[in-house]
Amino acid sequence: MELQDKIPVPIFNEVDRCVFLKEIYPERRPAVLRGVGLGPCLEKWTVEYLGEKGGDREVKVHVSTVTQMDFLHKNFVYKTLPFNEFVRRASETKHSDYFLSEDESYYLRSLGEDIRKEPADLSKQFPDLAEEFHIPQFFEPDQFFSSVFRISSCGLQLWTHYDVMDNLLAQVTGRKRVVLYSPQDALHLYLSGDKSEVLDIDAPDLKHFPEFVKAKRYECVLEPGDLLFIPALWFHNTLALQFGVGVNVFWRHLPAHSYDKKDPYGNKDPLAASRALQALERALNMLNELPAEYKDFYGRRMIQRIQKRTCCDDPSGGNKDSKTTLLNSPFTKPA
Known part of the structure; x- marks a missing residue:
């Protein structure tokens, strides 16, 4: 390619x-x-x-x-x-x-x-x-x-x-x-x-x-x-x-x-985003308690909910197939 x-x-x-x-x-x-x-x-x-x-x-x-x-x-x-x-x-x-x-x-x-x-x-x-x-x-x-x-x-x-x-x-x-x-x-x-x-x-x-x-x-x-x-x-x-x-x-x-007040470089994620990412990490750790097929299934449900709640049409000229990409991406499928 x-x-x-x-x-x-x-x-x-x-x-x-x-x-x-x-x-x-x-x-x-x-x-x-x-x-x-x-x-x-x-x-x-x-x-x-x-x-x-x-x-x-x-x-x-x-x-x-x-x-x-x-x-x-x-x-x-x-x-x-x-x-x-x-x-x-x-x-x-x-x-x-x-x-x-x-x-x-x-x-x-x-x-x-x-x-x-x-x-x-x-x-x-x-x-x-x-x-x-x-x-x-x-x-x-x-x-x-x-x-x-x-x-x-x-x-x-x-x-x-x-x-x-x-x-x-x-x-x-x-x-x-x-x-x-x-x-x-x-x-x-x-x-x-x-x-x-x-x-x-x-x-x-x-x-x-x-x-x-x-x-x-x-x-x-x-x-x-x-x-x-x-x-x-x-x-x-x-x-x-x-x-x-x-x-x-x-x-x-x-x-x-x-913004994080303890961030002199200005490169830390906004506080709300940081908390969300931490919560996601905790949720993914919880899925580890399930068998692989359940982990895969509920991981996909989580992806679907993220799509509905956060993904939007691209106002900045990037790829417009981001929702499909998110669902199919190897990086978002449960490991």
Whole structure:
């Protein structure tokens, strides 16, 4: 079976707050926004300038000898470097100074001051640089959750995952490919928590992941100055086509009480969803007390009830056969 064709993410030019809120946001689909003023960062943020402004404050970074970074199996190590040294190394293709190998790759996802309690905030971790990056005013100030600095080596690919908050990915320097999948295709992505087990999305092992071909692939290439709107629950996978610097801005679009207050990364499921998943796990454990044929029968009844109560027509352009898929999926049949 061949992978499906790539569906281009639509591009919108000269988007302001009114256009975003009236024409783009309600669709709940990814969109590339061009011509949005991001500030002087677009001209200023060279490797040398970043190193000078960021100075020698220490940052915790991912270091890997392979370009497809996998969070599930941890094929990388965490290391600490002065920010200016990190930027220098990340911009190189071969290193005279290195931890693992001369062609190792680097990735920074900035963290809050207290990583267990505080979300990342560019204005707090890098105040001088934050003044040069203008966050688009597409949401109310009290909805703001975090602004995450992201810097990666050329060729580095990050694992497919979803976030529970809406976000804008601003590409300041370099070019980046982003592949996205609809929440409606979750059953085809072989999830482990919020991450897909399919590491190589361009040449997947279809013997192990046969359902993956059913997932519709949305794709775009971000140029410097582009914004990508990623609605909550949309899966995304990024590939740095060049050394690149970006900023992710996350905001709460659900009521504040819906989110886990002890979640500085903003990637924990909403509290109601977390409780539901825990209850489901308890229910599945109860089925283990039954013989196999009863377990299979009542498991199917549970699936049918989930379909009736939760599945809906796809408003975001994903697969419309999700109800049939849910009933027939090998991942939802009782083990």
